[in-house]
Amino acid sequence: MSIFKTAQAGEVKTKQLGKEGCRVTLSVEAAPELVTKCFQNAAVQVQSRAQMQGFRSGKVPLDLVKQNFGGHIKERALDLTVKAAINGAVAEAKLDPVAVPVLTKADFANFNDGKAFSFEIAVDVAPEFDVCDYKGIEIAKKPETATDEEVMENINRVLDANARLESAPEGAVIDDKCFAVIHYTGKRNGVDDYKLSADSELVEMAAPQTTAGLAEGIKGLKKGDVKDIETKEGNDTISFHVTVDDIKNKVVPALDDNFAKDMGFETLDALKAKVKESLDAEAKQAANRDEIAQIENHLVKMNNFELPQSLVEEYTESSLNNFVRSMTQLKPEQLTDEQRKSFEERIRPTVEKDLRIGYIVHAVAKKENLEAAEADWQAELDKSLSSNAKNKEDEKKIKAFFNERKAHILATLTERKVFDFFKSQAKYK
Numbered sequence: 001m002s003i004f005k006t007a008q009a010g011e012v013k014t015k016q017l018g019k020e021g022c023r024v025t026l027s028v029e030a031a032p033e034l035v036t037k038c039f040q041n042a043a044v045q046v047q048s049r050a051q052m053q054g055f056r057s058g059k060v061p062l063d064l065v066k067q068n069f070g071g072h073i074k075e076r077a078l079d080l081t082v083k084a085a086i087n088g089a090v091a092e093a094k095l096d097p098v099a100v101p102v103l104t105k106a107d108f109a110n111f112n113d114g115k116a117f118s119f120e121i122a123v124d125v126a127p128e129f130d131v132c133d134y135k136g137i138e139i140a141k142k143p144e145t146a147t148d149e150e151v152m153e154n155i156n157r158v159l160d161a162n163a164r165l166e167s168a169p170e171g172a173v174i175d176d177k178c179f180a181v182i183h184y185t186g187k188r189n190g191v192d193d194y195k196l197s198a199d200s201e202l203v204e205m206a207a208p209q210t211t212a213g214l215a216e217g218i219k220g221l222k223k224g225d226v227k228d229i230e231t232k233e234g235n236d237t238i239s240f241h242v243t244v245d246d247i248k249n250k251v252v253p254a255l256d257d258n259f260a261k262d263m264g265f266e267t268l269d270a271l272k273a274k275v276k277e278s279l280d281a282e283a284k285q286a287a288n289r290d291e292i293a294q295i296e297n298h299l300v301k302m303n304n305f306e307l308p309q310s311l312v313e314e315y316t317e318s319s320l321n322n323f324v325r326s327m328t329q330l331k332p333e334q335l336t337d338e339q340r341k342s343f344e345e346r347i348r349p350t351v352e353k354d355l356r357i358g359y360i361v362h363a364v365a366k367k368e369n370l371e372a373a374e375a376d377w378q379a380e381l382d383k384s385l386s387s388n389a390k391n392k393e394d395e396k397k398i399k400a401f402f403n404e405r406k407a408h409i410l411a412t413l414t415e416r417k418v419f420d421f422f423k424s425q426a427k428y429k
């Protein structure tokens with residue numbers, strides 16, 4: 001890495017050419033003395049890796065390096081000059097880039113030792129806006145407790161999941177409510193087709209069927225009955241030779257203390273209380289998520305400002321890659337242009353919304369003095385230690401995690417404070 005990472009005072013001239021949205025365009029001129037220093041530094045760096053017959057690697061005399069590796073030196077000097085000048089220009093323009101500045105215009109043919117070098121760069125900066133309409137947000141409050149009907153629906157699902165099948169009484173016939181156990185062989189257009197055959201197939205008569213006509217054809221049959229059934233599939237004629245092996249009814253357990261004991265509870269009331277407690281916790285979480293969604297939607301609607309497009313592109317690319325790796329069998333580089341475009345169109349709105357919310361939260365935190373402080377971080381650490389540290393090793397790991405992730409934890413705590421503030425100022429309906 002070059003010791004001339006940032007240009008010295010007077011080595012760079014900068015002029016702002018324009019600003020569109022969050023993108024600032026600068027003209028940059030690297031002074032002759034900066035270019036010379038970068039050529040010198042580049043020569044030394046190339047010398048450290050140069051190899052020539054008769055010399056050990058890195059020990060080729062500098063004058064021979066300049067004679068034989070001039071192209072490499074110039075290429076390295078250009079890189080050093082541009083980087084040093086960009087850093088100096090950004091500092092001189094008092095800009096705070098949110099991404100690496102982009103070189104947009106340059107005449108590389110005019111880059112020579114001892115001669116000024118000019119180029120243009122685009123610098124993406126954070127948006128400048130006055131955050132507004134964040135107090136008095138109207139929120140439709142969702143219930144934070146489960147109703148008796150919801151509790152019973154949940155318990156009935158548990159009952160249904162613990163149901164068993166019992167053979168129907170002698171003489172029972174197949175109807176819409178039972179399960180039929182059958183075996184059959186099938187033919188397509190008079191030709192045996194093993195795909196249309198099955199042994200001991202359990203047919204739920206109340207459910208949709210994949211084999212058209214079969215379930216309808218066995219209605220009214222008794223155990224041991226045999227029947228030939230014919231149906232159509234497109235232009236094909238399908239025929240089945242079916243034997244009913246058994247008829248079964250679904251038996252749901254009685255909702256009583258015995259069932260509760262099977263579920264690990266002393267009484268039915270204890271089971272109901274536990275189900276309600278669990279559903280209440282889910283309802284509270286759902287209500288909180290809905291409140292946050294309403295707040296975010298309001299803030300995004302009322303604060304429409306430009307976003308740094310380099311960040312939008314970067315985060316969209318990252319989100320796309322993560323989505324493809326986790327949700328498909330493809331690798332990101334295997335996507336076609338059409339697939340990539342489709343994914344980007346779906347992902348970009350969420351990326352833009354999240355970025356906008358982040359800037360709004362930061363602005364409100366600053367405006368209302370809600371930034372998390374060292375004391376908040378320490379309190380969160382103490383809380384985690386109290387809840388999760390069972391021994392000295394656990395304590396050591398938790399402390400290490402909090403120290404490594406301190407900036408992220410402070411940002412999370414700030415966001416929590418800001419959303420608590422939004423809720424405290426909201427108008428609930």
